[in-house]
Amino acid sequence: MTETGEMTYRRVHRASPELLFDCMTTPEHLTCFWGPAGTTTPLDGIVVDLRPGGTFETTMVGDDGGTYTMKATYAEVRRPERLVWIEPGVEGGMKTTITFRDLGDGRTEVVTHQTNVPAAYLSAEARAGFATSLDRFDAYLAGLNREDT
Amino acid sequence: MTVAEDELSLVFSALADPTRRAILERLAEGDATVSQLTEPFAMTQQAVSKHLKVLERARLITRTRTAQSRPCALDTERLDAAAGWIARHREVWADRHDRLERHLAALRDRDGETP
Numbered sequence: 001m002t003e004t005g006e007m008t009y010r011r012v013h014r015a016s017p018e019l020l021f022d023c024m025t026t027p028e029h030l031t032c033f034w035g036p037a038g039t040t041t042p043l044d045g046i047v048v049d050l051r052p053g054g055t056f057e058t059t060m061v062g063d064d065g066g067t068y069t070m071k072a073t074y075a076e077v078r079r080p081e082r083l084v085w086i087e088p089g090v091e092g093g094m095k096t097t098i099t100f101r102d103l104g105d106g107r108t109e110v111v112t113h114q115t116n117v118p119a120a121y122l123s124a125e126a127r128a129g130f131a132t133s134l135d136r137f138d139a140y141l142a143g144l145n146r147e148d149t
Numbered sequence: 150m151t152v153a154e155d156e157l158s159l160v161f162s163a164l165a166d167p168t169r170r171a172i173l174e175r176l177a178e179g180d181a182t183v184s185q186l187t188e189p190f191a192m193t194q195q196a197v198s199k200h201l202k203v204l205e206r207a208r209l210i211t212r213t214r215t216a217q218s219r220p221c222a223l224d225t226e227r228l229d230a231a232a233g234w235i236a237r238h239r240e241v242w243a244d245r246h247d248r249l250e251r252h253l254a255a256l257r258d259r260d261g262e263t264p
Contacts (some may be wrong), residue, residue: 009242015253023249023260032255033248036241112242 009112014083017080017108163207176223
């Protein structure tokens with residue numbers, strides 16, 4: 001697997017790390033929010049075998065009845081601070097790492113980190129000048145920086 | 150716009166190199182020949198040509214076949230697609246967390262307490 005880049009998404013929720021970890025790893029929770037938008041993820045389409053090497057599958061059903069199954073394998077299961085899975089079928093292996101950080105005030109920061117997402121944005125982000133002439137990319141990176149700081 | 154993901158991989162690996170990004174920056178200002186592109190860089194025309202081939206294969210630039218000087222031009226469609234690809238991935242997680250937030254609120258209401 002060649003790691004060519006990464007993507008990070010951060011979000012703070014008013015809940016404990018334990019609850020958030022359970023939400024991400026329990027079919028009864030996952031069915032309520034896994035999505036993505038315009039799709040549902042029925043309970044019977046979710047497989048969670050919560051151990052390193054175990055299966056994580058979600059079948060998402062679109063408004064038009066079409067389905068898409070995400071097939072992943074857990075690589076690391078450390079309740080409540082860290083969860084890692086790998087989707088071997090996506091671009092030579094997409095690794096998703098979710099970390100849960102207790103902020104100590106009833107809130108938890110959830111950081112989703114995907115690697116083997118192509119390198120462009122990271123390296124481009126480091127070279128601030130790059131995006132200036134290329135409007136959409138620039139606008140995109142600006143949004144990214146705002147969210148991440 | 151739909152672009153196959155393996156095509157995007159070509160785009161992203163092309164963009165991973167700082168010289169190639171600098172070349173794209175230069176082309177964003179206007180078309181240029183290989184010798185014009187070589188000027189700002191401390192490298193040979195041959196080395197620049199290699200980078201141009203990578204960019205061309207990723208379809209980030211186009212080169213006129215007919216003219217002797219074969220000027221290079223920026224082709225922004227793939228770049229837009231690349232930015233769109235990352236944006237889509239982030240959107241999935243953003244939407245997911247929006248729904249998770251509502252789910253957590255529903256759990257709080259049900260339990261009548263802050264978890």
